[in-house]
Amino acid sequence: MPLPIGIHDLSFATGEFALPHTILAAHNGTEIGKYHVGIGQESMSIPAADEDIVTLAATAAAPVVARHGSERIRTVVLATESSIDQAKSAGVYVHSLLGLPSATRVVELKQACYGATAGLQFAIGLVQRDPAQQVLVIASDVSKYDLDSPGEATQGAAAVAMLVSADPGLVRIEDPSGLFTADVMDFWRPNYRTTALVDGKESIDAYLQAAEGAWKDYSEQDGHALEQFAAFCYHQPFTKMAHKAHRHLLNYCGHDTQGDDVTRAVGRTTAYNRAIGNSYTASVYLGLAALLDQADDLTGRRIGFLSYGSGSVAEFFGGTVVAGYQDRLRTEANIEAVSRRRPIDYAGYRELHEWALPDDGGDHATPRQTTGLFRLSGISGHKRLYQAC
Ligand code: HMG
Numbered sequence: 001m002p003l004p005i006g007i008h009d010l011s012f013a014t015g016e017f018a019l020p021h022t023i024l025a026a027h028n029g030t031e032i033g034k035y036h037v038g039i040g041q042e043s044m045s046i047p048a049a050d051e052d053i054v055t056l057a058a059t060a061a062a063p064v065v066a067r068h069g070s071e072r073i074r075t076v077v078l079a080t081e082s083s084i085d086q087a088k089s090a091g092v093y094v095h096s097l098l099g100l101p102s103a104t105r106v107v108e109l110k111q112a113c114y115g116a117t118a119g120l121q122f123a124i125g126l127v128q129r130d131p132a133q134q135v136l137v138i139a140s141d142v143s144k145y146d147l148d149s150p151g152e153a154t155q156g157a158a159a160v161a162m163l164v165s166a167d168p169g170l171v172r173i174e175d176p177s178g179l180f181t182a183d184v185m186d187f188w189r190p191n192y193r194t195t196a197l198v199d200g201k202e203s204i205d206a207y208l209q210a211a212e213g214a215w216k217d218y219s220e221q222d223g224h225a226l227e228q229f230a231a232f233c234y235h236q237p238f239t240k241m242a243h244k245a246h247r248h249l250l251n252y253c254g255h256d257t258q259g260d261d262v263t264r265a266v267g268r269t270t271a272y273n274r275a276i277g278n279s280y281t282a283s284v285y286l287g288l289a290a291l292l293d294q295a296d297d298l299t300g301r302r303i304g305f306l307s308y309g310s311g312s313v314a315e316f317f318g319g320t321v322v323a324g325y326q327d328r329l330r331t332e333a334n335i336e337a338v339s340r341r342r343p344i345d346y347a348g349y350r351e352l353h354e355w356a357l358p359d360d361g362g363d364h365a366t367p368r369q370t371t372g373l374f375r376l377s378g379i380s381g382h383k384r385l386y387q388a389c
Helices: 021-028 032-039 053-068 090-097 115-129 150-154 200-220 239-252 261-269 271-276 280-294 331-339 346-354
Strands: 005-014 017-020 043-046 073-079 105-109 134-143 156-166 171-181 231-234 302-309 313-321 363-365 374-380 383-388
Touching (some): 005 053, 005 280, 005 331, 017 346, 021 032, 021 346, 032 150, 032 239, 053 156, 053 374, 053 383, 073 090, 073 115, 115 134, 115 156, 115 171, 115 280, 115 302, 115 313, 156 280, 171 200, 200 239, 200 302, 231 261, 239 261, 261 271, 261 280, 271 280, 271 331, 280 302, 280 331
Parallel strands (some): 073 134, 231 302
Antiparallel strands (some): 005 156, 005 171, 017 043, 171 313, 302 313, 363 374
16 A cells, blocks of 8 residues: 555635736726636736745745644745746745745746646655655746736736645545646747746647646556546636636547536636636646535545646646545635735736836835735845745
8 A cells, every 4th residue: 555645734825916807807898708707717816016926935835834833844845937036946035934944955846837736746756755754845926918918817826835745634646647748839938028928729729638648648557537536626727727628538538528517527626716817836726725625525535636837748647635634624714815815906907017126236125015924025136035024
């Protein structure tokens, strides 16, 4: 019997502000049904000027460290595609803000929205080597497209922190994994740009092809049949994508896609993403949080995960929900993280979209906006300055 390893705890944080899609629709003359029904989004998180992937990551991880202590955490993996530095890992700032022991290995991972899943799998390998150790895997991203582009409606921001350990308290991650990589230019962000470039239609096709490829490999590795899963957490750039992807897999496997099957399989995973928007690496695990928070008892049930990162890499794997998981959920805090956001008007959103830290090497304080646990207080000599609030 292999040692059970998986997600022991999960906590998330999101940005200070929320832009309702009704406001974006009123600005650009879009029929609101396209956002609410067509892409399945109600609002998107907008970080304050003094928030970034570091403050989001630290805010997500602080409750995990508070609950479990840091004695067993010997590795921190921070996955992001909205990196703040080409050399220094954002995880090192988080390690400092959380007061983690110096005897810790810290690293940043990148492959678009897939990075956190690589982090989770690498963490499982480390725990297998020494089951006494725990790994803190953090996914933290801010999704930003050009103003007035089709991608604008699919922005968002969030961080998810997961503690990976032996005898996990929430979900035991299983073998095998189905893997898929293809070199496609569906979505990318060159180093000189703050906003992503995307071919929207091609990106949806690339996602579906990758989901199919990962599923095919999963089946060839003797994975379980679709019917053996109680629900599916898909990467959600917008929540309708989870429906599209599941319908695609059902069709690929020769199943009927009429009726409520798709909604039953993915509906409960979309609640947080629908309000937060695309949180890139964090999105598939926000789906897990929503599912665990809302579903009837899932003890012993198997969940399917499909992680996709443009460019592209995908992985399909299963996890079984463990007994007693309901006592370890953070449902109240999760709902609070979403509902505490302050609504922002269009002018305020646009100002934040255009706001950037000065790059002249001088001393600059950031406006005090966040009401979160940590803030980016400024920049001095090209060094970001962080503080606990
Ligand atoms: P668009 O051109 O604005 O929208 O692009 P559309 O015309 O395709 O309409 C969207 C849907 O709304 C359609 O439904 C319409 O029929 C429907 P579908 O045909 O797809 O089922 N619609 C309506 N429904 C109800 N009432 C109405 C109405 N009007 C239209 N009145 C797009 C949309 C998502 C492509 C765009 O926002 C975009 O480019 N987003 C960014 C790219 C993206 O999210 N791609 C997803 C796959 S790639 C991925 O997931 C990776 C990613 O997360 C990055 C990473 O890995 O790092 C992006």
